[in-house]
Amino acid sequence: MRDIIRILISPLVWLAAFSAVYGLHGLICGHGIDGEAFGLPLPRLLLVAAYAAAILVQLPILWALYSPRFASPSPFVRFVSRATGWVGLVATVWSLLPVVMTSYCG
Amino acid sequence: MNALQRHRRLTEIWASDPGFRGWFSTVNHTDLGRMFLATAFFFFIVGGILSMLIRAQLATPHSAFAGPEIYNQIFTMHGTIMMFLFAIPTFEGLAIYLLPKILGTRDLAFPRLTAYGFWCYVFGGTMLLVSMLLGIAPDGGWFMYPPLSGPLFSPGINTDFWLIGITFVEISAIAAAVELTVSILKYRAPGMSLDKMPIFAWYALVTALMILTGFPPLILGSVLLELERAFGLPFFQVDLGGDSLLWQHLFWLFGHPEVYIIFLPAAGVISTVLPVMCRTTLLGYGWIVAAAVALAFLSFGLWVHHMFTTGIPHMGLAFFSAASTLVAVPTGVQIFAWIGTMWKGRPELHLPMLHILGFFFTFVIGGLTGVMVAVVPFDWQAHDTAFITAHLHYVLFGGFVFPIFAGIYYWLPHFTGRKRFFRLGELAFGLIFAGFHVTFLAMHWVGLLGQRRRIPTYAPEDGWTTINLISSVGSFVLTIGIAVLLIDVILHVLTAVRGRRNPWNAGTLEWAMMTPAPAYNFASLPHVTSREPVAEDPELCVALARGQGYLGEPRHGWRETLTVDIASGTPDYHVIYPANTRLPILMSAVTGVFFLSLLLKFYWTIPVAMIGVAILAWRWVWGLGLKEDIPPQGIGRGQEVPHAASVARSPGWWGTTFLLTANATFFGSLLFGFAFLWTVAPGWPPPEWLAPSALELGIGLAGIVAAPIAARLARRSQAPLPFLAIAGAGILAIGAVCAALMLRTPDPTGHAYGATLLVLGGYGLFHAALAALMVAFLAARVRRGFVSPLRRAELPIVGLWIDYLATIALLILLAGHLPGLLS
Amino acid sequence: MLGGAALIFALVMTLLVLPFLRRGRAGSDGSRVRIWIVGLGLVFPMVVLAALLAYGLVVGERLLPREADDVVRVGAEGRLSAWTFSYEDAPGRATEGVLHIPARRPVDVSITTADVIHSFWVPRLAGKLDAIPGYVNVLRIEADAPGTYEGVSAEFSGPGYDSFTFAVTAHDADGWEAFLRGETQ
Ligand code: HEM
Ligand SMILES: [Cu+2]
Ligand SMILES: [Cu+2]
Numbered sequence A: 001m002r003d004i005i006r007i008l009i010s011p012l013v014w015l016a017a018f019s020a021v022y023g024l025h026g027l028i029c030g031h032g033i034d035g036e037a038f039g040l041p042l043p044r045l046l047l048v049a050a051y052a053a054a055i056l057v058q059l060p061i062l063w064a065l066y067s068p069r070f071a072s073p074s075p076f077v078r079f080v081s082r083a084t085g086w087v088g089l090v091a092t093v094w095s096l097l098p099v100v101m102t103s104y105c106g
Numbered sequence B: 001m002n003a004l005q006r007h008r009r010l011t012e013i014w015a016s017d018p019g020f021r022g023w024f025s026t027v028n029h030t031d032l033g034r035m036f037l038a039t040a041f042f043f044f045i046v047g048g049i050l051s052m053l054i055r056a057q058l059a060t061p062h063s064a065f066a067g068p069e070i071y072n073q074i075f076t077m078h079g080t081i082m083m084f085l086f087a088i089p090t091f092e093g094l095a096i097y098l099l100p101k102i103l104g105t106r107d108l109a110f111p112r113l114t115a116y117g118f119w120c121y122v123f124g125g126t127m128l129l130v131s132m133l134l135g136i137a138p139d140g141g142w143f144m145y146p147p148l149s150g151p152l153f154s155p156g157i158n159t160d161f162w163l164i165g166i167t168f169v170e171i172s173a174i175a176a177a178v179e180l181t182v183s184i185l186k187y188r189a190p191g192m193s194l195d196k197m198p199i200f201a202w203y204a205l206v207t208a209l210m211i212l213t214g215f216p217p218l219i220l221g222s223v224l225l226e227l228e229r230a231f232g233l234p235f236f237q238v239d240l241g242g243d244s245l246l247w248q249h250l251f252w253l254f255g256h257p258e259v260y261i262i263f264l265p266a267a268g269v270i271s272t273v274l275p276v277m278c279r280t281t282l283l284g285y286g287w288i289v290a291a292a293v294a295l296a297f298l299s300f301g302l303w304v305h306h307m308f309t310t311g312i313p314h315m316g317l318a319f320f321s322a323a324s325t326l327v328a329v330p331t332g333v334q335i336f337a338w339i340g341t342m343w344k345g346r347p348e349l350h351l352p353m354l355h356i357l358g359f360f361f362t363f364v365i366g367g368l369t370g371v372m373v374a375v376v377p378f379d380w381q382a383h384d385t386a387f388i389t390a391h392l393h394y395v396l397f398g399g400f401v402f403p404i405f406a407g408i409y410y411w412l413p414h415f416t417g418r419k420r421f422f423r424l425g426e427l428a429f430g431l432i433f434a435g436f437h438v439t440f441l442a443m444h445w446v447g448l449l450g451q452r453r454r455i456p457t458y459a460p461e462d463g464w465t466t467i468n469l470i471s472s473v474g475s476f477v478l479t480i481g482i483a484v485l486l487i488d489v490i491l492h493v494l495t496a497v498r499g500r501r502n503p504w505n506a507g508t509l510e511w512a513m514m515t516p517a518p519a520y521n522f523a524s525l526p527h528v529t530s531r532e533p534v535a536e537d538p539e540l541c542v543a544l545a546r547g548q549g550y551l552g553e554p555r556h557g558w559r560e561t562l563t564v565d566i567a568s569g570t571p572d573y574h575v576i577y578p579a580n581t582r583l584p585i586l587m588s589a590v591t592g593v594f595f596l597s598l599l600l601k602f603y604w605t606i607p608v609a610m611i612g613v614a615i616l617a618w619r620w621v622w623g624l625g626l627k628e629d630i631p632p633q634g635i636g637r638g639q640e641v642p643h644a645a646s647v648a649r650s651p652g653w654w655g656t657t658f659l660l661t662a663n664a665t666f667f668g669s670l671l672f673g674f675a676f677l678w679t680v681a682p683g684w685p686p687p688e689w690l691a692p693s694a695l696e697l698g699i700g701l702a703g704i705v706a707a708p709i710a711a712r713l714a715r716r717s718q719a720p721l722p723f724l725a726i727a728g729a730g731i732l733a734i735g736a737v738c739a740a741l742m743l744r745t746p747d748p749t750g751h752a753y754g755a756t757l758l759v760l761g762g763y764g765l766f767h768a769a770l771a772a773l774m775v776a777f778l779a780a781r782v783r784r785g786f787v788s789p790l791r792r793a794e795l796p797i798v799g800l801w802i803d804y805l806a807t808i809a810l811l812i813l814l815a816g817h818l819p820g821l822l823s
Numbered sequence C: 001m002l003g004g005a006a007l008i009f010a011l012v013m014t015l016l017v018l019p020f021l022r023r024g025r026a027g028s029d030g031s032r033v034r035i036w037i038v039g040l041g042l043v044f045p046m047v048v049l050a051a052l053l054a055y056g057l058v059v060g061e062r063l064l065p066r067e068a069d070d071v072v073r074v075g076a077e078g079r080l081s082a083w084t085f086s087y088e089d090a091p092g093r094a095t096e097g098v099l100h101i102p103a104r105r106p107v108d109v110s111i112t113t114a115d116v117i118h119s120f121w122v123p124r125l126a127g128k129l130d131a132i133p134g135y136v137n138v139l140r141i142e143a144d145a146p147g148t149y150e151g152v153s154a155e156f157s158g159p160g161y162d163s164f165t166f167a168v169t170a171h172d173a174d175g176w177e178a179f180l181r182g183e184t185q
Helices: A002-030 A042-066 A075-095 B003-014 B021-025 B029-058 B068-103 B111-133 B158-186 B199-231 B244-277 B285-301 B303-307 B314-326 B328-344 B351-374 B376-382 B386-416 B425-448 B465-494 B540-545 B583-600 B605-622 B651-680 B694-716 B721-744 B752-783 B794-822 C002-021 C029-063 C173-180
Strands: B559-564 B571-577 B633-636 B639-641 C072-079 C082-087 C094-096 C098-102 C107-113 C118-121 C129-131 C137-141 C147-153 C165-171
Touching: A002 A042, A002 A075, A002 B285, A002 B314, A002 B651, A042 A075, A075 B285, A075 B314, B003 B540, B021 B029, B029 B068, B029 B111, B029 B465, B068 B111, B068 B158, B068 B199, B068 B244, B068 B386, B111 B158, B111 B583, B158 B199, B158 B583, B158 B651, B199 B244, B199 B285, B199 B651, B199 B752, B244 B285, B244 B303, B244 B328, B244 B351, B244 B386, B244 B651, B285 B314, B285 B328, B285 C029, B303 B314, B314 B328, B314 B351, B314 B376, B314 C029, B328 B351, B328 C002, B328 C029, B351 B376, B351 B386, B351 B425, B351 C002, B351 C029, B376 B386, B376 C029, B386 B425, B386 B465, B425 B465, B571 B633, B571 B639, B583 B605, B605 B752, B651 B752, B651 B794, B694 B721, B694 B794, B721 B752, B721 B794, B752 B794, C002 C029, C072 C098, C072 C118, C072 C129, C082 C098, C094 C098, C098 C107, C098 C173, C107 C118, C107 C129, C129 C137, C165 C173
Parallel strands: C072 C107, C098 C165
Antiparallel strands: B559 B571, B633 B639, C072 C082, C082 C094, C107 C137, C118 C129, C118 C147, C147 C165
């Protein structure tokens, strides 16, 4: 079961982060949250912070999948879990990229 | 004992009842797999005939072939049958037939559940067929958008057939998914560690997990819509606090993963068949496993691309556009791994290979048009036109039907033990391939010219006449091709030319048995040391028949097998399967009475059916009980393992875990629906919140704390009865506060808020009743002497349900009382 | 986009046919994995898709209704089986089945529905946008020249769906003024 979790964890975290950022975006637009902080519009700031947090969560997971302490004893599972670990990271960076590229409510 | 005597003894133990009466009592995976496949192909034919009617109608402008009312039923039923009654059951049937054989064991984890799922599928499918014969079939399109499918705009019974029939069929998908997951994880030949699993098993595992998490949103959506239709709970009516977009989210949260649930098993077939056709091994096994997992996950982040035109803000669309393009990457990895496999080996053009080439050609086009519609501005033009219909058929026909045809021709010698005699297959392939592309290339084209999907007819001035005619002609060629293929298969089954045992020289274990497969699969279980055991040891079949593997000596009339440790594949415990029984068909018939009562609004038979199901379920589980301890069993090769009844994580525990995964997804979708309505639906906040009650919260919390603790103590104790009594009391307390929530919720027909609380409370109450029943069952077990230190596997299973109940009860109470407290 | 897709398709088909012509090659699985899986399976699609995604996002961004002074605002309400149009510049004025707009000026159509879901689609002017109960979705359209443009309702709405169409009449500046004054029908 542990090996299965090693394989699934990164994409699972991506799915959670993706849904959370989408939800946050829905909340911001649905409730007209507005304002400014540090010279930037507040909605953008919140979204970018969430984006950064999502990426930051993926990094230690990937690190753990490579570290001898947490990696699987089976070479095969080590390989697959690292591959899916990269999937989680790349998917996070890629699918949430619009946060910095497009206008938020419109 | 020689091989023949062993075969006779094992057959006596494992065989189904003779004659057609055996169909109703069989629990054998080979029988049920075949029955599943035959039924699924029956529905394929029905769906195919309906598609011919569609194309006949669209062949000419101003067609008077069918009026709009009938035409709407035809295309709705075509889509519904193909998706729910053909594609998914075909996967289930193939996996049920194949997995135990390919994994080197004797049956799936829960044989009676296989049968139950099959009969639910048959009865549910029959309901839909009957609706069609009576001319009252569903007519809202296969995604049934409210408000069109709601009580105001579809007052007839048509939509109810869809909601209730499909939910009934869905039970079989969930049952099969639980079963396949547990089987793949636990029921393998000793020595088969995760990295030695045949690739098909990986694909089936991923698919099964996707069914467990993908289908619950649709089941929830169907339940809510049916509640709205039957009792006026306004989940999707905007003027009463509902939102029709909630349905779209729930539906596509299911609907997009569904596409991959259909594609992944087909990819598993390709990954199995292609290397054999190329006389080599699969390139990049680990990569493919990772790609399948990645695909499964990414596909849950795409659903909004079906809603690009609903007015969601641009950034929201962009997330899903990005994820939708990304999903093409793991698909690309698989495609190129397969092509690399072909370069590595020496491909030979056998019939299965032809269909695989058909797959490549078709699916790559479907994938490319898929990437195009993932680009939002393009989709704004293409959405809801014939271009989309054409795209989806390239994906589904290319990505599922061609690979399945390849698989059928590949495993046909295994199904029948025979050799191909008539050679109609090549002709059939040519007709299918040509017909398909003519039909759907034309539809791409006419879609770009602006023809909408789902229109019953068009005018000559539109200028689509010629293209539609070409498309229709193509579709008739396609149908003739499929008919020829079916004739070819039937002739194959009827001709008596015995074939070689392993005609393709494949390396996987399903070829290490006689064909057609005996009821027990393997006379003794192999010890696996590589991914292709038969390639390693071509004489394996003979050695196993001689009883040189595990469990080679039939004893006590037991249907025995072994489970293994998930990761390493070392033998774990000893399992005895239940024998033939009519209980599954009986239970699904009673389940059918329940659904039928809902459909016909015979509300008084509903409780009767529910009690009937409960009684049968009680008998079902009761029959597994043992009056005496089974000590650890010798399994041959000098090894000994404990019996399943004595372990903490028995097959039932694993099954419960995955069933609860699906259940938790259902509950999660319900909470999502609540949050969605609250934050997005226009008609919120509701006129009044539920008045919070400290008393109810207190009683509920007491139950939530007491029940799990008492259940844990009961597991440890020699005299569990008192603790079971406390657990029971805690459960009743939870049930009571859930019932109070249902009673006190403000006006459930007046606002979606009250309706949601009613459903939340009902969900909690239902689970409390279930848990109470289980505790009563355990108590009865203890009192009758069925529980001992070596027979206590049932306690942890009930423990899981109680923990689950406590968790959801906490969330329900919070969701119910907190808003009132805060405001 | 179509050209690129055709190119990729041709590439895959070529790679598919070649192994039938030349017989199995020596070589290690390691280098094969690098070429086929990492190179062609991973890097190649990611580069192509990144470009495509960026393009899509930029175009999508440009199609958004931007603030501008000369925007004309109209309303469109779907209802089985006809569209009713209203005009901000001519309050109280409503037309059924025909939407009047000025040519060469950006027009924001506020789309909603009185019953089931519909979709507002004038293929030659813009993509489609749904009319959803309880929501008002805004679509930016612009006609390059005066004339009549055909529109359809593009979300299945039961019997009668096939004939659920409308028209958009784009006027020149004078014609639009005349329409607003109520001189055109
Ligand atoms: C046997 C060959 C087939 C033909 C000739 C065919 C033809 C068609 C046509 C013409 C339509 C659309 C009509 C319209 O909306 O204007 C359609 C819809 C559809 N087809 Fe097929 N089809 C075939 C096989 C399949 C298969 C194998 C599947 C799935 C596994 C499938 C799934 C669907 C779905 C989901 C729809 C959409 C229904 C809706 O709009 O509600 N079809 N088909
Ligand atoms: Cu999709
Ligand atoms: Cu639509």
